[in-house]
Amino acid sequence: MKSIDVFSALDLVPQPLLIVTAGDPSNPRRRGGMTVAWASRVSWNPPLFAISIGSSKYTYQLIKEYGAFAVHTVSRKLVDAAMNVFGSLSGRDVDKFKLLGVEPVKARRVTAPIIPVAPLIMECRVVSEHAVGDHALIVAKVLEAYQGSEDKPLAFLHANAVEIELPSE
Ligand SMILES: Cc1cc2nc3c(=O)[nH]c(=O)nc-3n(C[C@H](O)[C@H](O)[C@H](O)COP(=O)(O)O)c2cc1C
Numbered sequence: 001m002k003s004i005d006v007f008s009a010l011d012l013v014p015q016p017l018l019i020v021t022a023g024d025p026s027n028p029r030r031r032g033g034m035t036v037a038w039a040s041r042v043s044w045n046p047p048l049f050a051i052s053i054g055s056s057k058y059t060y061q062l063i064k065e066y067g068a069f070a071v072h073t074v075s076r077k078l079v080d081a082a083m084n085v086f087g088s089l090s091g092r093d094v095d096k097f098k099l100l101g102v103e104p105v106k107a108r109r110v111t112a113p114i115i116p117v118a119p120l121i122m123e124c125r126v127v128s129e130h131a132v133g134d135h136a137l138i139v140a141k142v143l144e145a146y147q148g149s150e151d152k153p154l155a156f157l158h159a160n161a162v163e164i165e166l167p168s169e
Helices: 006-011 058-066 076-086 096-100
Strands: 018-023 031-036 039-043 048-053 068-073 121-132 135-146 154-157 160-163
Touching: 018 048, 018 058, 018 076, 031 048, 031 058, 031 076, 031 096, 048 058, 048 068, 048 121, 058 068, 058 135, 068 135, 076 096, 076 160
Parallel strands: none
Antiparallel strands: 018 031, 018 068, 039 048, 048 135, 068 121, 121 135, 154 160
């Protein structure tokens, strides 16, 4: 077996490709979102979902302030937004929704901007936070979920957005 350094190894673990949003959808200065790949379901009952994010991110600040966030899976339609806007720019400098021409809608159970065309949307309320190395692991309860489109979600592997082959029904 060929050895591989641990940082390259971690890039080879398939991960989700998500846009996590937070803040007040109707206030361009108090809303934001970021691309997140370090995320997972972490409890069956209650249904808990965890994201690992840098505490310097603007989205982290909004999540702390509003105690909630929304998770969106990323389709081909959203991949450019995920890689080049939500995953690259800071919400401190720019309203990413306005830049993309996306009008966010209100969430049903929490305060968070929703991107209505995402394949899957989950509304989450923060239940705890844990310091993990150089990131903050935020654990949240999934309160509500709905489908914005029938587009296929992408995954993240080896620094690339990749198609997932879905089983036929
Ligand atoms: C594909 C991809 C995955 C990312 N995953 C994470 C992640 O899991 N955690 C994190 O802290 N940052 C992650 N980032 C970086 C943030 O999305 C990026 O720093 C973003 O600009 C932060 O925006 P904000 O400061 O407006 O919150 C990722 C970026 C990309 C492109």
